Amino acid sequence: DVKVTQSSRYLVKRTGEKVFLECVQDMDHENMFWYRQDPGLGLRLIYFSYDVKMKEKGDIPEGYSVSREKKERFSLILESASTNQTSMYLCASGPSGSTDTQYFGPGTRLTVL
Amino acid sequence: QKEVEQDPGPLSVPEGAIVSLNCTYSNSAFQYFMWYRQYSRKGPELLMYTYSSGNKEDGRFTAQVDKSSKYISLFIRDSQPSDSATYLCAMSYYSSASKIIFGSGTRLSIRP
Numbered sequence: 103d104v105k106v107t108q109s110s111r112y113l114v115k116r117t118g119e120k121v122f123l124e125c126v127q128d129m130d131h132e133n134m135f136w137y138r139q140d141p142g143l144g145l146r147l148i149y150f151s152y153d154v155k156m157k158e159k160g161d162i163p164e165g166y167s168v169s170r171e172k173k174e175r176f177s178l179i180l181e182s183a184s185t186n187q188t189s190m191y192l193c194a195s196g197p198s199g200s201t202d203t204q205y206f207g208p209g210t211r212l213t214v215l
Numbered sequence: 216q217k218e219v220e221q222d223p224g225p226l227s228v229p230e231g232a233i234v235s236l237n238c239t240y241s242n243s244a245f246q247y248f249m250w251y252r253q254y255s256r257k258g259p260e261l262l263m264y265t266y267s268s269g270n271k272e273d274g275r276f277t278a279q280v281d282k283s284s285k286y287i288s289l290f291i292r293d294s295q296p297s298d299s300a301t302y303l304c305a306m307s308y309y310s311s312a313s314k315i316i317f318g319s320g321t322r323l324s325i326r327p
Contacts, residue, residue, distance in 0.1 A: 106258070142223060142319055143319060144221075144303065144317045144318055144319035144320055145259075145303070145317040147314065147315075150314065160314075192258055192259070194258075203249065203261045203264060204261075204315060205261075206258030206259050206260065207258050208256075208257055208258050209256075209257070209258050
């Protein structure tokens, strides 16, 4: 069964803290994605990765960085958290070169105080 | 202008009704069209997927794509309270596993 897991369901951090969000998939997928979801704005792509150690900016990369040292793991880093980064963060993975889809994790609801 | 437009709702219909959900888009290069369902406090899950124009049916769900009008629809027949969720349309230039552009979602509630 397809599985994408995220390290935390709920997270509360303070302004200026460094925040790590981890995502692990067990499907041997090449592609991994980080989105944030906000009311009225839908899902917006932050970063994605097509292979280990490769990353591409999405639509809203400012204030974020990513790391992909292993195929199954894709981390999102907030270098200095700010209140406008309070959001639901969703990780997804998908195989390359096919008509398959993206599989999503359960999400992490991050609150920055 | 957003690449993909979707009415946010909320949409409330009685159990058993036919539901119609729609999205419009601006970029004619989109080739893959998807509908995701998202229950409260969960990640989106793929419901329907179509390539190019046409219809696709899966049980009570039918997806339609009209590329000439840049318009996609999802129909739910015999709607059930368990269909209450947010429905996201999505589309992609290449395979559906590459970068996907999502609509903002329509919140649907089915009244028993």
